[in-house]
Amino acid sequence: xxxxxxxxxxxxxxxxxxxxxxxxxxxxxxxxxxxxxxxxxxxxxxxxxxxxxxxxxxxxxxxxxxxxxxxxxxxxxxxxxxxxxxxxxxxxxxxxxxxxxxxxxxxxxxxxxxxxxxxxxxxxxxxxxxxxxxxxxxxxxxxxxxxxxxxxxxxxxxxxxxxxxxxxx
Amino acid sequence: xxxxxxxxxxxxxxxxxxxxxxxxxxxxxxxxxxxxxxxxxxxxxxxxxxxxxxxxxxxxxxxxxxxxxxxxxxxxxxxxxxxxxxxxxxxxxxxxxxxxxxxxxxxxxxxxxxxxxx
Numbered sequence: 018x019x020x021x022x023x024x025x026x027x028x029x030x031x032x033x034x035x036x037x038x039x040x041x042x043x044x045x046x047x048x049x050x051x052x053x054x055x056x057x058x059x060x061x062x063x064x065x066x067x068x069x070x071x072x073x074x075x076x077x078x079x080x081x082x083x084x085x086x087x088x089x090x091x092x093x094x095x096x097x098x099x100x101x102x103x104x105x106x107x108x109x110x111x112x113x114x115x116x117x118x119x120x121x122x123x124x125x126x127x128x129x130x131x132x133x134x135x136x137x138x139x140x141x142x143x144x145x146x147x148x149x150x151x152x153x154x155x156x157x158x159x160x161x162x163x164x165x166x167x168x169x170x171x172x173x174x175x176x177x178x179x180x181x182x183x184x185x186x
Numbered sequence: 187x188x189x190x191x192x193x194x195x196x197x198x199x200x201x202x203x204x205x206x207x208x209x210x211x212x213x214x215x216x217x218x219x220x221x222x223x224x225x226x227x228x229x230x231x232x233x234x235x236x237x238x239x240x241x242x243x244x245x246x247x248x249x250x251x252x253x254x255x256x257x258x259x260x261x262x263x264x265x266x267x268x269x270x271x272x273x274x275x276x277x278x279x280x281x282x283x284x285x286x287x288x289x290x291x292x293x294x295x296x297x298x299x300x301x302x303x304x
Contacts, residue, residue: 041252045248046242054239059247063251067258070251127239142236146232146233147236170193
């Protein structure tokens, strides 16, 4: 039996019918993918992933108040990503280089396509097509109005449509 | 219906997020509206292109991070001390030495956690 109260809470505390371990198992893949997409480097992803889930654990009670658990956890991951950028003083150019440094061969084309877009538009398309998030959820994650998400998504689609058309010619 | 609404409806249909009534609307649009059909085809292409990005976290990484979170909850002081050392070394070691040190440190941490859990 574990005598440490923090560990007892860690194991037994349940929010919305789920223990922290169950929450971790359910969302770790989505957070990993999101951070891998944003950061590229596997070591950085691992560190920021850990920071994200530690913050989730520390704010577990807030999970009761949110409408979408996935969006809430990805919002924390996005904040941790931004914190990381601030700490490292990375500029967007370096980020893009990191993203395209070593994508898997089957991801190469989509990385090249997304390279035409700004960081926010890339994240919006990623959220819509990979994580199946709604525009409201993306607005919450990025901290921008829903209208901006919709207009950026629309503009990004037009750019990708032209690129795909050029590719097929 | 605006083109933006068409995109949203088409994507929701392909991601199976529609009610029966909304699906009926999509089927009607496919038959009657050539522009909607083009939008639907484009959304299907984008979904296919994005599919390789939907990867799972490697099992080793999942376990390592979970063990480190458990350790952080169990002994926060040890983790803070480790992070301070981590940032000092990162700031002072030459980049090439850091590249060697980091994987080595991770192996040591994983070994310590295994010993702790035994």
